[in-house]
Amino acid sequence: MPKINGNQIAPGNVIEHDGGLWVAVKTNAVKPGKGGAFNQVELKNLIDGRKLNERFRADATVEAIDLELKDFSFLYAQGESLVFMDLESYEQIELASDWVGERAAFLQDGMKVTLQMHEARPISIKLPTHVILEIVEADPVVRAQTATSSYKPAKLENGLRVLVPTFIEAGERIVVDTNDVAYIRRAE
Structure with a gap:
């Protein structure tokens, strides 16, 4: 070193x-x-x-210390573990879901993530910055709110809640920032 x-x-x-x-x-x-x-x-x-x-x-x-960056694909959750596959060797590893933290809710089948590794041991995980998720529940608009700066709570398909503009309804797909857990825009 x-x-x-x-x-x-x-x-x-x-x-x-x-x-x-x-x-x-x-x-x-x-x-x-x-x-x-x-x-x-x-x-x-x-x-x-x-x-x-x-x-x-x-x-x-x-x-x-030089950390190695390796790409993995998320396969599935199994109890308190998350299973990933190395995209080069196709070997599988399990990580505790609490190690990934609350951002584990953003993991989707086949999602590519990058792990920082030191001596074959994962040190940190990087998820894609933006993901597309469906709104499953959106609160109704309160009449007195103005359209310019109002946001309302909405529930995403992964169970997390975000604030969205009042024109967003249940069933719509939106782009969400995985770092801030925040609405970015409607998905195209």
């Missing part, structure tokens, strides 16, 4: 520190009047999400 100096750590770098994998979220190069320069780095643990602020002197070295 390549080593980098403490002053070379930049946002997005993944490093090994204190026996764990950390991603640099923010960095700030500090050059005090007295003493040596250092890099103030905000780190986030890739496994458990803990945050840490650490000072790295310019002459300190850390292990830079």
Whole structure:
């Protein structure tokens, strides 16, 4: 694994520190009047999400970690597990649905996802940014609302709720942002 100096750590770098994998979220190069320069780095643990602020002197070295990106296809949910297939080797892996989090509700049969892997172990999952889902329930419009800025609650086919413009009705298909769980536009 390549080593980098403490002053070379930049946002997005993944490093090994204190026996764990950390991603640099923010960095700030500090050059005090007295003493040596250092890099103030905000780190986030890739496994458990803990945050840490650490000072790295310019002459300190850390292990830079390269994560492998692999494409998988979502196959099905089985109890508390989600089953994915590696698109290159066709091997299947199971991930706990709570590891994927609430965004697991967006997974659809055959959906392509990207896993960040470290030593064949999944570290994070990236879903498509937008998915198309059907509205199964939409609240009626309240008469006093104005059409310009009003939104109403609606239930999606995956059980999640979003706010949609008043002209959207049950049975329509919409584009939803998987990161913000928000309405984008009508599906074409």
